[in-house]
Amino acid sequence: MPGSVEVSLSQRVTRVTLRNAGKLNAIDIAMWHELRRVFTDVQAMPADQAPAAVVICGADGHFAAGGDIAEFAEFRFEPARLQHFHEDIVAPALRSMLECDVPLYAQIDGTCMGGGLEIAACCDVRICGEGSRFGAPIAKLGFPMAHSEVALLRRVFGETTLREMLLEARLYNAAAAWRCGLVHDVVADDAVATQVWARCERIADTLSPQAARLNKRTLRQLAAGDLTAAEREAHFAYADSAEHREGVTAFIDKRAPRFRSPPP
Amino acid sequence: MPGSVEVSLSQRVTRVTLRNAGKLNAIDIAMWHELRRVFTDVQAMPADQAPAAVVICGADGHFAAGGDIAEFAEFRFEPARLQHFHEDIVAPALRSMLECDVPLYAQIDGTCMGGGLEIAACCDVRICGEGSRFGAPIAKLGFPMAHSEVALLRRVFGETTLREMLLEARLYNAAAAWRCGLVHDVVADDAVATQVWARCERIADTLSPQAARLNKRTLRQLAAGDLTAAEREAHFAYADSAEHREGVTAFIDKRAPRFRSPPP
Amino acid sequence: MPGSVEVSLSQRVTRVTLRNAGKLNAIDIAMWHELRRVFTDVQAMPADQAPAAVVICGADGHFAAGGDIAEFAEFRFEPARLQHFHEDIVAPALRSMLECDVPLYAQIDGTCMGGGLEIAACCDVRICGEGSRFGAPIAKLGFPMAHSEVALLRRVFGETTLREMLLEARLYNAAAAWRCGLVHDVVADDAVATQVWARCERIADTLSPQAARLNKRTLRQLAAGDLTAAEREAHFAYADSAEHREGVTAFIDKRAPRFRSPPP
Numbered sequence: 001m002p003g004s005v006e007v008s009l010s011q012r013v014t015r016v017t018l019r020n021a022g023k024l025n026a027i028d029i030a031m032w033h034e035l036r037r038v039f040t041d042v043q044a045m046p047a048d049q050a051p052a053a054v055v056i057c058g059a060d061g062h063f064a065a066g067g068d069i070a071e072f073a074e075f076r077f078e079p080a081r082l083q084h085f086h087e088d089i090v091a092p093a094l095r096s097m098l099e100c101d102v103p104l105y106a107q108i109d110g111t112c113m114g115g116g117l118e119i120a121a122c123c124d125v126r127i128c129g130e131g132s133r134f135g136a137p138i139a140k141l142g143f144p145m146a147h148s149e150v151a152l153l154r155r156v157f158g159e160t161t162l163r164e165m166l167l168e169a170r171l172y173n174a175a176a177a178w179r180c181g182l183v184h185d186v187v188a189d190d191a192v193a194t195q196v197w198a199r200c201e202r203i204a205d206t207l208s209p210q211a212a213r214l215n216k217r218t219l220r221q222l223a224a225g226d227l228t229a230a231e232r233e234a235h236f237a238y239a240d241s242a243e244h245r246e247g248v249t250a251f252i253d254k255r256a257p258r259f260r261s262p263p264p
Numbered sequence: 265m266p267g268s269v270e271v272s273l274s275q276r277v278t279r280v281t282l283r284n285a286g287k288l289n290a291i292d293i294a295m296w297h298e299l300r301r302v303f304t305d306v307q308a309m310p311a312d313q314a315p316a317a318v319v320i321c322g323a324d325g326h327f328a329a330g331g332d333i334a335e336f337a338e339f340r341f342e343p344a345r346l347q348h349f350h351e352d353i354v355a356p357a358l359r360s361m362l363e364c365d366v367p368l369y370a371q372i373d374g375t376c377m378g379g380g381l382e383i384a385a386c387c388d389v390r391i392c393g394e395g396s397r398f399g400a401p402i403a404k405l406g407f408p409m410a411h412s413e414v415a416l417l418r419r420v421f422g423e424t425t426l427r428e429m430l431l432e433a434r435l436y437n438a439a440a441a442w443r444c445g446l447v448h449d450v451v452a453d454d455a456v457a458t459q460v461w462a463r464c465e466r467i468a469d470t471l472s473p474q475a476a477r478l479n480k481r482t483l484r485q486l487a488a489g490d491l492t493a494a495e496r497e498a499h500f501a502y503a504d505s506a507e508h509r510e511g512v513t514a515f516i517d518k519r520a521p522r523f524r525s526p527p528p
Numbered sequence: 529m530p531g532s533v534e535v536s537l538s539q540r541v542t543r544v545t546l547r548n549a550g551k552l553n554a555i556d557i558a559m560w561h562e563l564r565r566v567f568t569d570v571q572a573m574p575a576d577q578a579p580a581a582v583v584i585c586g587a588d589g590h591f592a593a594g595g596d597i598a599e600f601a602e603f604r605f606e607p608a609r610l611q612h613f614h615e616d617i618v619a620p621a622l623r624s625m626l627e628c629d630v631p632l633y634a635q636i637d638g639t640c641m642g643g644g645l646e647i648a649a650c651c652d653v654r655i656c657g658e659g660s661r662f663g664a665p666i667a668k669l670g671f672p673m674a675h676s677e678v679a680l681l682r683r684v685f686g687e688t689t690l691r692e693m694l695l696e697a698r699l700y701n702a703a704a705a706w707r708c709g710l711v712h713d714v715v716a717d718d719a720v721a722t723q724v725w726a727r728c729e730r731i732a733d734t735l736s737p738q739a740a741r742l743n744k745r746t747l748r749q750l751a752a753g754d755l756t757a758a759e760r761e762a763h764f765a766y767a768d769s770a771e772h773r774e775g776v777t778a779f780i781d782k783r784a785p786r787f788r789s790p791p792p
Contacts, residue, residue, distance in 0.1 A: 069776070069779060069780065072776050072780075073776070073780075076767060076772070076776060077767050077768055077772065077773060078767055078768065079761075079764045079765055079767040079768065080764075081767075082764045082767040083760070083761065083763075083764040086764070087760070103431045103432075124427040124428070124431050125427065125428050125431070125432070138739065139735040139736050139739040139740060139743075140734060140735060140736075140775065140779070140785065141736075141775040141776055141779055141785075142736040142738065142739060142769075142771040142772045142773070142774055142775020142776060142785060142787065143736070143739055143766060143771075143772050143775060143776075144738070144739045144740075144741075144742035144743045144746065144763075144766065145743060145746070146763070147746045147749070147750065147755050147759075147760060147763060150743070150746045150747060150750060151750050154747065154750060155423070156423065156424065158422075158686075158709075159683070159684065159747065160684065160709055160712070162747070163652040163653065163747070164652070164653050164712050166739075166740075166743045167631040167652050167653070167731070167735075167740050167743065167744070168631075168653070168727060168730070168731060168735075169734075169735055181422075181424055184424070184428050199432060202432070203431070203432065206404060206433075207403040207404060207431075207432075207433055208403050208404075208405075208406040208407070210406065210408070211402065211403040211406060211407055211408045211430075212403060212408075212430075212431050213408075214408035215403075215408045215409060215414070215430045215431065216431070218408065218409070218411045218414045219414060219418065219423065219426070219427070221411070222411065222414060222415050222418060227411050231411075232347070232351070232411060233343075233347065235347075235408075235410070235411060236343045236344075236346045236347040236350070237343055238407060238408065239340060239341050239342055239343040239345075239346040240341055240342065240343065241406075243406040243407075244340070244341065244405075244406045244407050245341060245406070246406055247404065247405040247406020247407060248333070248336050248337070248340060248405055248406060248407075251333060251404070251405055252333065252336075252337075257404065257405075257406060259406065367695040367696075388691040388692070388695050389691065389692050389695070389696070419687070420687065420688065422686075445686075445688055448688070448692050463696060466696070467695070467696060470668060470697075471667040471668060471695075471696075471697055472667050472668075472669075472670040472671070474670065474672070475666065475667040475670060475671055475672045475694075476667060476672075476694075476695050477672075478672035479667075479672045479673060479678070479694045479695065480695070482672065482673070482675045482678045483678060483682065483687065483690070483691070485675070486675065486678060486679050486682060491675050495675075496611070496615070496675060497607075497611065499611075499672075499674070499675060500607045500608075500610045500611040500614070501607055502671060502672065503604060503605050503606055503607040503609075503610040504605055504606065504607065505670075507670040507671075508604070508605065508670045508671050509605060509670070510670055511668065511669040511670020511671060512597070512600050512601070512604060512669055512670060512671075515597060515668070515669055516597065516600075516601075521668065521669075521670060523670065
């Protein structure tokens, strides 16, 4: 039975659940396609309908293992098909996450490896439980990481950690992951969902969605190089926006700003 | 009453004090202009008159909050004036710090937020007290960070921390700031000034000003891209300098080098 | 008596020992040349003869101090000769390490400074003893770091640490080095060699050499900029390789993969 990517939509916080029963939620090809669709859809939503944050989690006590090895024999041993898999299936799914300007949260229980770690790396904030484990031990499977995936992990986690992780096929427990900067916080295993949800609710309750959207866009533009003059000018179009006026005015009036319509 | 940037000059260590009474030393427009002037002046000083280090601190128990919100209504709600503020007032002030080749120290007490955090990020070494707090919670005010300021914080602090800081408007106490690499050391609140001063005095007493100047220039050149052949050749002009000969000779003679004239 | 670079070859793990008696293994010009030769040779070995890993260590309880100061008066005070030393002797030696696609381990005892720290920075994994010390205190000698060496340390260790290290000529003990990310692990002084050897043996016993080689090549390509279409396509040529098939097949068959011929 193939895996699935389940989406639980709400106006405030969307939850995306990776599920591949009996396989630690290994990401199969259908799931990569589905991930791409989900995050492209979120990014395409009008600002007043988009969620305040998206939480990515896994079913049944694990975040996600790597690819689904049951599918490997079908495409991995032929160069053109292998390149197609990494460049036309995996990379666009990860890119759709990186190009989604809503704050993304990784709620990490249990196993977070390979493709699962790459999905987590596309999130803005990563919170894990004490029992979680991290790595990308593909050197045991005889293959290297594809370049766009190395580029992602190198940018987010740094070369020092990545070299040890790849060259030793090393696994990291939660404490080691925290020390290496793989995650923002470690909490008790039964508190991960609560902790992540609280952070998202606070965003929904008190912060400007426009500010998040523009900050994420700026970070993406900077990762691609210097901004053009047109991009710089476009950035400041927010000057006259309702959220900007509301935020500054509320501060001066010593009241809480109201950036979103209250939940229905 | 507007804020001020006070400069206490000495031949050895210059102190720059941010002051905006009753506003946690929020940086107003006059102060941004003044910062630019101060650091442009330091950089323009002949090498034998420049201070060994510059300490930036805040008055009355705080480093600095962000911009001065009392001024915001004047210029923030019109795109061209907002862009002018960030690109022609804030950015050049920060750039004058980044282009100053004397070692810069941030002596951080209390609040270090927004524009204050950006000023600290331009320093080479940041020492804070146990009671200090860090962040850039502008998403509460409904606005994003300007791109040149995001670029600065991204380069100095890394994306992992910056995404959490901006997207959650998150504040960090001293211990969290230390763990994230925002500061080099945390000391008791009443020891920050002493600790920073001791580091600066040691530079003045024992290290080559030319080495500092060239190291900072090299780091700035590398941040801008690869060095040209002319820049590479120019670097090695120090070969025949008095400081280079003095340092190597003193080491071989097993005596302390003398790089500076003794204080008068 | 000049220093030496001793190579102890085996089919599984090669050991390279830096030795300059009475000088904390300071790297003299002959040793820089020798380092370049050693790592160029390792990189040129056919894949089935190359070692699984290379360990770099120092003789007599120290990793390595910086350059050999006894040689400095010969070439340091003339710009063209100084540039020749850094660009044509030191830089190519370090580059030969960075371009060697076998995993490199720094086994760090005692002093790891200046040129020694640069050699360690070219390694993929750095393990040190509790009594080790790190730094590049050349500002005491009146000179700055050459740009290609600054570029290396900046990339591997980050600007925050590097600025403090260079501008204060600061030394770091093992705990501080670990906190700053200079090393991957700190162990008891008498356990460093064992710990490093165990990591290398595990690579030799269980991991694909081809995966290591391709991962290191990808990281080097990314450090140089985006990959070309030809480089991307070339990467996936591993699809049909014996190691790839062996790794995936062994995993599916639930047996240990065999990537290397057993040691004779």
